[in-house]
Amino acid sequence: MADQQALDEVVEFTSGLIRMDTTNRGGGDCRERPAAEYAAERLVGAGLEPLLLERTPGRTNVVARVAGTDPSADALLVHGHLDVVPAEPADWSVHPFSGEIRDGIVWGRGAVDMKNMDAMILAVLRSWSRQGVRPRRDLVVAFTADEEASAEDGSGYLAEQHPELFEGCTEGIGESGAFTFHDGTGREIYPIAAGERGTGWLKLTAHGRAGHGSKVNTQNAVTRLAAAVTRIGEHVWPLRLTPTVRATLTQLAALYGMDADFTDVEQLLQKLGPAAGLVEDTVRNSANPTMLEAGYKLNVIPGEAVAFVDGRYLAGAEDEFRSTLDRLIGPDVTWEFEHRTEALQAPVDAPVFAKMRAAVEEFAPDGHVVPYCMTGGTDAKQFSRLGVTGYGFAPLKLPEDLDYQALFHGVDERVPVEALHFGVQVLDRFLRTA
Template sequence: MAEQQHIDEQALDEVVRFTSDLIRIDTTNRGGGDCRERPAAEYAAERLAGAGLAPTLLERTEGRTNVVARVEGTDPSADALLLHGHLDVVPARAEDWSVHPFSGEIRDGVVWGRGAVDMKNMDAMILAVVRNWARLGVRPRRDIVIAFTADEEASAEDGSGFLADAHPGLFEGCTEGVSEAGAFTFHDGSGREIYPIAAGERGTAWLKLTARGRAGHGSKPNGENAVTRLAKAITRIGGHEWPTRLTPTVRAALTELAALYGVEADLDDVDGLLGKLGSAAALVEPTVRNSANPTMLEAGYKINVVPAEAVAFVDGRFLPGGEDEFRATLDRLTGPDVEWEFHHREVALQAPVDSVTYARMRAAVEEFAPEGHVVPFCMSGGTDAKQFSRLGITGYGFTPLKLPEGFDYAALFHGVDERVPVEALHFGVRVLDRFLRTA
């Protein structure tokens, strides 16, 4: 294929080596500031400098390092594009893995380790593409601002939030951004290959619930037991059935999937429609409504003492336009005896699926995966695009990977034995290069 000539063999080798190298740099983010991304940031900056760029290293907190660089385009009147990836990863217990999670081992055509899909693979693709451009003398049409961030796996306060708030000038001209996670192969089990491109994210609403009551002896009746009050609220939240609410992105996803499967796109009966889409329903099902999942409980200090206070944490997510409903529902479900507050909150995002940029992402995937079917989708979780949206940057999820049948990509995010095929990385470099040169 003619377009593949834009990517040389060195780029194919580098994307694999860079993924492996970055995995070997342990950037585990345990939350609460317990992480150090600087070694990975220095690694990325050195390779950007090797491509003739002038990377800037920035820290809000010592060791929590971000990297920003700009690739100048050929059209100074064009809006700039932000291309970003995070350097931190979630924890991994070595005893649970088939290989050491920070080995970066390459075995049987697969790169293993924490970050292989979330998201040091994309970091490596970005580095490989811009270095390939430097060797071949390629320049994109629009400026490309590259950002490697810290702290995405926690609050982003030391990463994209810090960059957006303290260094907005570095992103001057950026109107759109691209990062995780979309354009990967979803096999539906019946021979179809679907490539979902993210054009939206649910909002983040991590909640702290506090129940207060009357402390006392555990042997005596207590109608003001804080633990009981909290348990009732948590049970109501966990059992609540949230109503269906369709955003424009999800409507587009359901419409395109219905056409692909040859069924009526009955958007008045979403659950019925999902039942006709087979396994592809999983691409949409988490984003047709708000959600709230209790995840942590803290109460008491001795078995025969009723505590005066009990605390729980809830992972809540709300759709674009759905925050007011979310708040009102939590007020009702918690009741008068339990207070709730945001432990961490970030906005929901919505991106147009009829934009030129989305069309060019679609075209790049279809060129290298002509047998695939590209559809839009909304991410159930969140990314650094939330923080960059403060700068007016519209975010898309586009980390292209061609994956083999049976490769459970979604399960590997934060999962055991995280890994990525070498061929998937090669595909990603080619598609990313194609998109960025035409964006």
């Protein structure tokens, strides 16, 4: 079991990493190196030999291998990203890069996404070093850059240019899983991610005839774009159930003493009440317009207008996603992928999932573990190119009044100290036995 120093260090490291502003604004505007050096120093303190790797100066990744006791066993990848999304200090109760610890809470950007998990990994490995503990299988630990954008400077670069560092890795764990989901009836549900929707970020471009704003113009690029964006935004995508989502619905239905009736999924979701929130965004594809660019003067009709759409698709549903967009966008607007990644699925009946379940249940005996599919994506997408099956497992025991999902990329991101302590204990238990 993780020692008391590990419980102290996970809080210290979470706060310390938050204080390093690793804001990723996209387009290469980020510098993760200070956080990478911080993590590397602590890995050295755990007796490891970390490598610092960069595709672009300042965009630093850290990779280290922990030797297991069974050289014949497959290796396990344990990864977390060092970058964070932007935060506007004026909107926050505390400065988002203060790492302030107040009333048993650690505040700041990255407290849940995902410098807390980075700190857990560091604390566990240092605890093992003090206790002389070795895992059964090799662990490859990776702290990555650029997850909050394209991953080109992070996991994508590592997978493409340094695949040898991940030799033997067949499974991996990363962010967003094994957190407490409160269903409003007193039950605590711990969803472990066993799938991710694919990412299809789109750029739409409409061309038309430029001209004076006072003239009739039947080839207005803005009008053409607006019509396409409206059709996308108003489209209702059909239900599509992946094996992971079916497993989620089946296990949730059993938890509430009912059968999972897949002939009427909407009715089933209603019966699940608040717990449907774990599933409802992953039963179909989605496409949400997010940005518009057009024009330079009020009385000038531009010859071009551009929009961006955040698209996500389920495993096996990318072809439907593409053909539907072709139809919705129409002939007057072209589209292309600004960024694209595969949808992922991981088996929920695998031994590694059972070990994650057991680790959570040891420290949350009244909790109910279920698999789920993430609405978005993680670095697991890039590592999947190396044959690594990815799961979301960053354990946290959270109070009912803390909305975990709302804290991702939200204002006043924070994590309780007790949640970090729980995470270290669960992660320690899992990694020892995995």
